Amino acid sequence: MNDRDLYAGLIRLHVLHHASREPLYGKAMIEELGRHGYKLSPGTLYPILHGLENKGYLKSTLERSGRSGRRMYRATVTGRRALASAKHKVRELFSELFEEI
Template identity: 70%
Template sequence: MDHKELYSGLIRLHILHHAVREPIFGLGIIEELARHGYKLSPGTLYPMLHDLERKGYLHSTEERSGKHSRRVYRATPLGKEALEDAKQKVRELFGELFEDHS
């Protein structure tokens, strides 16, 4: 059974986490998420990035390198605040998921 719908929030938190630490771009974040076991296609990732930007969590700019350009995303102050709030919720959930019931 596929449980991907449960992971979409976690993927968004991963994206925000990395965008707070450093500028990110599509292929780079796809590769980073793959290291965590998430297999995302560009058709799944880019709508997520656009949604996070539309909601004010990310800001993007186009960066050129010679003939090539790519869209680079950085967390906004709202994105940083949202990530800090989410960290507390994740800590609480982690505690509940892994507390010892013996």
């Protein structure tokens, strides 16, 4: 059974969490998520980043270094508010999920 679709919201929250702490870029976020057991390709992560930006949760800028550039993502005020709200909901859900333990 493939249950990857259950984790989509968690991945978005994870991205938003890191983007609220410091600027991030796609490859580094793929590596960070990999440390937590998520295996995402650029073809999966970049649409997530673009979607979060389109909804106003992230803002990106192109940072140049010589001839190359890297798109950096940061949480917006809206993104930080959404993350704060989500933390309360996640805490409540997790307490229910683990109350039997």
